[in-house]
Amino acid sequence: MNVAILGVGVVGSEVANILLKNKKIITARSGQQIIPVVGVVRNLDKKRDVKIPLSADIDSVIKRDDIDVYVELMGGVDEPYRVVSEILKRKKAVVTANKALLAYHRFKLQNLAADTPFGFEASVAGGIPIIKTLREGLSANHILSIKGIMNGTSNFILTSMMNGGANFDEALKTAQNLGYAEADPTFDIGGFDAAHKLLILASIAYGVHGDPEDILIEGIERITKEDIFFANDFEYVIKLLAIAKKVGEKVELRVHPALVPKDKMIAKVDGVMNAVSVVGDAVGETMYYGAGAGGAATASAVISDLIDIARGLKTPMLGYKSPLEKELKLLAQDEIRTKYYFRLRVEDKVGVLAKITNLMSENHLSIDSFLQKPVTKSEGEVTLFFTTHTSLEADVKRVIGLLKKQNFIKEDPFMIRIEE
């Protein structure tokens, strides 16, 4: 089986190198040799640590008759979409690690692919076989929920704040120094990376459509040491979670930092590691843990797709051809129901607490726990922390809007959702 690797960066080099290094065992498992015959790069002059022929002419490579499978590792959305579409029209198999491509075009690609094999295990959670798990391993189940820690950068920062006492800026700087965060970390810490992955998983589990712009995405940038202290005191950790849940005939998709009870398995996932908890109606809760990034771990997923193709895998790209369930639509963001945590910086004055609690109860929020910290920072101000019983997102937003207008509020009110 001849393979072309489109994009020979960190992952592409590892794919070529592992195919050669583990050739014997891969051949035994595949039933045939998997040979990387060409790599496509933009710049032929750049030095690369690979032993395969290179080409800079992608359009001639995708027309070659001797190539059986194309591995797309180019990055971006539009150009990969053009290239992958051309390849699928020629009925050649595709393997990709490109989550953005799939977050925007997965259903169009599934239609184009039809019976042509299309692998994308590497697009979510690096080396963890979570696509295979949802598409095949748990295929007997109605999926009740998916909760993932799928961004290693964010989990590293939150773990550093939780265990090491760092504040957000210090933790981000450490992550950048260690190569875990980009110079511009927005895509990771803003929740967008996790949102792309969530959309991919949700399309397998539920057949639900949607672009990243359609779902609730909040990042971890506003989390402070005070939030961490509160969480710790009340037996929670803070994790950036990507959540998919079936609610009646709708699916709720959201990415945001969440307070998670310490004794939950997913709360125990620290540092750059990823994990995805999946609850099925038959299997109950299962969890999948491992490195969510890195050249070799991602290459492990890419090559597992190649081996599946060599073995003659016939499973449809997203795991189904006829609709999975009847018209599952996205739940509107205002209709989300969960528990909430608030941090409010207020004037230290008689009557303030009464005003807040009145405002909340008038808007259907009921307080579950409350903490007031001794006066800090500036004289005459105090920080209030409280959590609510299960409430409606629309009510919470209205309360935050109303609080902002009050004179006694000294900082923008901050809220984190609780996931139990």
Add this chain to the structure above:
Amino acid sequence: MNVAILGVGVVGSEVANILLKNKKIITARSGQQIIPVVGVVRNLDKKRDVKIPLSADIDSVIKRDDIDVYVELMGGVDEPYRVVSEILKRKKAVVTANKALLAYHRFKLQNLAADTPFGFEASVAGGIPIIKTLREGLSANHILSIKGIMNGTSNFILTSMMNGGANFDEALKTAQNLGYAEADPTFDIGGFDAAHKLLILASIAYGVHGDPEDILIEGIERITKEDIFFANDFEYVIKLLAIAKKVGEKVELRVHPALVPKDKMIAKVDGVMNAVSVVGDAVGETMYYGAGAGGAATASAVISDLIDIARGLKTPMLGYKSPLEKELKLLAQDEIRTKYYFRLRVEDKVGVLAKITNLMSENHLSIDSFLQKPVTKSEGEVTLFFTTHTSLEADVKRVIGLLKKQNFIKEDPFMIRIEE
């Protein structure tokens, strides 16, 4: 696709019921309907909560031409082996949850199956898709190690001792009252159940042969509260681990209680839950967590195999047809190298410690940590706890043999291996 269910107990009923209950989503994923057309039982008079026709005549059912796949849930080894062999000779697909059948006959069954689909996801760790993960998800990797908590009964007992302060007998009784342990719990707490599962996983990962009788199996029966206290003090937990490791050109297989550092992910798996940690040369460490038993969780695995067969899965039973690696043999038990923990009940007398340490150093054991507890139980006796640096199993056995002969030893010396 017509399915016969051989054995309609807890798992078989769930298979039939979930196939009916989740019919719509299973059909969408399978590309065809999966219909349970008959269940085979020993006693037709027994009341069962299933809505499928039943038969007591297994030999006529396995000859029926209208059946495409047989689900073997009979229990035992010899009779299922006879039945499954007959079915495979007729080129009909088989799905089984029977770990004992596979622990003894997996290579013979793979030869018999040849190109006939044979699923056994449910034989290891219930609903966790660990067979699929090893056979397909991590197929790019040389597997460096597998460490599993694969017996829920034992993990429940050890967790009760660790967190609840129960002693072994109390914890076992609780497990029995909750239905987590059999009246005769030997198969579970003696490590035999986990050993069967380990052999299955090791045959996929390494192609290594062996019967349960060929590997090191120790149970949790001799673990006391004192061991738990020591473990806790030294930042360990005690888990019954099933371990497979590649050591040079050999494979080490062993099942025994182990001290595991608290910060390892597998150390955090509590109660009846199962988890398997797999380290691959490309992917690094990954871990898979979920319910290891129970009718619905096991049925989830059985049905995922049925869906794979409906989808046209062609992967060979164990994941390869030609040998995976050249002559990987089992490592002799005496050649195991790890760290060890000892608990010794000795006479509280001058010179005893010197005698012990001399005896150890003469036999190449070097002490890593040491704890002496104040005199308890009977006057004039004391309990010593210590751990060694990495040592050879043969040396450890010799030391235990020599210690037993000493007058100052008041109880059989007890040892637990450490797994870091």
